[in-house]
Amino acid sequence: MKTLSLDIESYSSVNLSKCGTYRYAECDEFEILLFAYSIDGGEVQVIDVANGEEIPEEVYSALSDDTVLKYAFNANFERICLSKFLGMPTGQYLNPKSWRCTMVSSATLGLPLSLEGVGAVLGLDKQKLSEGKNLIRYFCVPCIPTKVNGGRIRNLPNHDKAKWETFKSYNKRDVEVELEIQKQLSKFPVTEELWAEYHLDQEINDRGILIDLEFVKQAVELDKTSKQAILDELKNLTGLENPNSVLQMREWLKGQGLEVESLGKETVTELLDSKIDEKLKQVLLLRQQLAKSSVKKYQTMLSVAGSDHRARGMFMFYGANRTGRWSGRLIQLQNLYRNTISDLAEVRTLVKQGNVEAIHLLYDNVPEVLAQLIRTAFVPKENYKFIVSDFSSIEAIVLAWLSGETWVVNAYANREDLYIKNAERMFGAKEGTVDKHSELRQKSKIATLACGYGGAVGALNAFGATSLGMKEEELKPTVDAWRNANPHIVQFWWAVDRAVKQVVKTRSSVRLRNLSFHYQSGILFITLPSGRKLAYVKPRIGENKFGGECVTYEGIGLARKWERINSYGPKFVENITQAVARDILAYAMQVLREYNIVASVHDEVILEVPKDIQVETINNIMCQMPDWAKGLPMRAEGYECNFYKKD
Template identity: 65%
Template sequence: MKTISIDIETFSDINLAKCGVYKYAESPAFEILLFGYSVDGGEVQVVDLAQGERIPSAILDALTDESVTKWAFNASFERVCLSRYLRDLGMSLDPFHDHHPLSQDCARFLNPAGWKCSMVWSAYMGLPLSLEGVGAVLKLDSQKMKEGKDLIRYFCVPCKETKSNGGRTRNLPQHALDKWTLFKSYNKRDVEVEMAIQDRLKKYPVPEPVWDEYYLDQEINDRGIAVDKELVRQAVAIDAMSREHLMAALKEKTGLENPNSVLQMRSWLAEQGMETESLGKKRVAEMLKTVREPLRSVLLLRQQLAKSSVKKYQAMEMTACDDSRAHGMFQFYGANRTGRFSGRKIQLQNLPQNHMPDLAEARALVRQGNYAVLTLLYDSVPDVLSQLIRTAFIPKSGMKFIVSDFSAIEARVIAWLAGETWKSEAFAKGKDIYCSTASKMFGVPVVKHGVNGELRQKGKITELACGYGGSVGALKAMGALDMGLAEEELRPLVDSWRSANPHIVQFWWDVDRCVKQAIKTHLPQETRGIRFLWQSGMLFIRLPSGRRLSYVKPGIGENKFGGESVTYEGIGATKKWERLESYGPKFVENIVQAISRDILCYAMQTLRCCAIVGHVHDELIIECRKDASVTAICEQMGRTPPWAEGLLLRADGYECEFYQKD
């Protein structure tokens, strides 16, 4: 036995979409109903556990045997659920192995090193992240059964008590044997579709180093990150009190039945002589610059009411397991254009920043539930709660967090790739890159808080907006006009940045040419160590790490200006599979972000002996002993991978008693 392809159907009274698989499989009501499997590509068998059948002992043994590869689509679901099932059977999950140096954190789960995920394989190939979506795009003979959703709703989640169903809260096989027979066929079909995906993609295997990154990702998800449940509970309660007071104050000032209604509030504002199409965050901030009382205080209250952070706290409540840790917060290869991780459930990637000087004091007040003192000390309780979201993540008792992140990672990577030597030299000398950029753009020395210091902000916004071909529109999107820049300044800023970065601009169009040539001629192309390959209707971009980016069915089309553009198939902004358009600078953005991701993964591997509990783009959160050294961890994180010779990296870090931005 070398491989097993697996698909399971389960029941739990926990909402999987809201709480995640770790909490879902922890419920006392959890059980596996059907276990579909195929050994070494043979006939699919379905074990009807709900009706008393047993999984063969050889298969159970294989689940804990790392030498047998277990395949599943979204394998973390099967692995976590089967971990619970095997624990209930009293079987050892054998956590004491090389891949878990901190085994006590992961001891409750099957070792991920024995598993491979066909969803990761699909993502690596630029395909959708759903079994149904992949089957449709690949036009497989075997497609996921359409009846599946209804059957899952019937058997896998609790049902409402009704007179007609005898007041039961769950549907069992005997309540609809015809549906149950169909459900078993559905389970069998899913295994067949997964195997068909593997067969179709076998010419393009995922490199072993990427699987090793996946195992590390699964270890981090298994480990989880501790949540301060008391802080979360009090924050939710205080948010409710705050909303009640804000609503009461708004009702009193406006006389409206529901001041939270955009329609009612717009009508009230119009009666006061202020017409507005929107009450969005930006529009309200604009209005507050000029508006007078009583409108000003109404809009300020409305602004506070809109700043509700309770959803993040509620997500923490729903996700935290019995060990008070939130597990499964990272989706490996969630962004399949670059291979970056994406967030799940609480979404660490988009937490509000904290800028309060007295963060610890505010946190203590919320933890005590001291709403009266909070309203006395702070202008906006919702803003306090928003800034405290990060602090709900805490290390284990007696431990601390070290947070370490790369300094200007994307700017360093693009300068290194394109050969923009003045920029790399500025990094080597430890200079402020935004001052150096402004100095190069305007031809004068620029020092932060010093000589020509006012130019730094122009250098910063242009550096951030223009690196991937951005122009006037990108500067506006970055808030250039809100900063006080005039419309007529924007085009000259773009031109100045491009003149100061000729090698980066050249790199955009070298990449553009290579992509087009590879698609047109089907011959390999290369620039600056990046290889472009056309193979069997796919475009691959080979990165310095050896990893490849994949673009499905590439072609040459026409852009809105009548020029040539590159198109390919992928998930668009509407979350649908469609034909997308791209060009050189956009491909450069994919390449730079993908290399930055590979550098983060290299750092995660370097620091694998540490307990990594979270990561965000260029940042690692490590749970460690009180005597652990920030300097040592930053030195390790800042090591340049062997495949990126000449790239200068720097990692900065700090320690904290709860998660925060330094």
């Protein structure tokens, strides 16, 4: 036996979508119901485990045999569930090195991240059975007790034998579809380098990150009591039965002479900055606090943490399949609230102690305090510490390196402030006249963040240019100044645009600096300096909203549906730049493997290390560049902490 393709159906009383695979499988009631498999691509067999059938010995042994490659779609689910099935304790799992995930193979080609979606896009002869969701709801999760079902809380195979037989067919079909996907994608094999990254990702997910559950429980309780106090105060101020109701609050505000279309965050912020009655300001401030949903993160932590208090399965490899970046799952570390409280450790201690009186005495806005403390719920294990290290201005320097904007690369290598150097070029300021507190530096920073991928006036506004003091009439000249200061980046946008169009029109290959573009089997490929490829499915020449020529391709759009997407040079450059930055992070993570990575967030890694490990050591390792990145300088900055925070 060389390969084993498999799919399982299972039962657990733990909610899979809310708690994740690791908690789902840890549940005492977890059990495998059906086990479908194919040896070396042969006929699919289904083992009815729920009815006492046993998995053949050679298959059972293959699960823990690292010489046999196991294939599954979303292989993490099968691997973790089968680890529990084999009797492995929490924190110990089957070695991921002998597992191959067909979902990852699909993601590398820009395909959907679901078995059903991939099958539909590829037009397979055999498709995933549509009745599967109903069967899963019937057999795989607890049911509501009713008179009709005799008050039972779970449906077993004997409760509906016809459905059970259909469920077995569904299980078999999933492996058949997965095998067909393997066959279809075999002409685009995933590289061993990428599988090594996937295996590291699985190790990180298996390791998990420790959560201070005592602190989290106190935070949830504090949020509950503070929200009730806010609600009571709002009732007294407004006389409303439910001040949390948008409709009721809008009507009350209208009665006070303030008519608003919405009570969204931006609208309320604008109103608070305007000249309105102090009572109205107080009401809006309180309602803003009431609407803060940060406590949901704490509640998710309680749901996700295992019996050893570690949260696992929080990162999805190749989750952003346009660039190959990781995406967040469950607690979502990628979008945590930034902490700006100066006495973070002190207020965290007060919350953990449940010292409600002191917190209310020191802080007016308790929901805001709890939001800023979310990161601090993540802690290292006993006698260890966190080292957090991240790349400095990685996208800006990668974009400059790719495009040949050498003044940026040189300034970065010389450890100069890029925003100051850019301001000098943009506004003709003499060297040494712009400092960190200068208005010109602020304008340069906004322009650098907003304009790198073709952004113009709208992008400046999206980055808060006017709210930070820039006048409307300054915006267009600022865009022009940034583009004039960075001519090679601008030229790179349109060189990429021409290359992509040429390849799509002529099915030829184009080389541009350290990138290559080619067309194969209905896919546009962009080969990055690392050798990894970005894929755009079924590309063709279309028309943009301005009536001009553009490249379109099929992918997951903003509405999370498979659709045709318009793109152009600067957008392709954004994908390329972020993909290269991702490859640099992935390389750094491989080099840092022995230092117990517990998380990666954007361009940052969090390590759980013994207390004698130095921050400088980690920063230096982070900056080791792969051979393909010659001439690309990189800086990493880090800090150590006893709970996760933003330094």
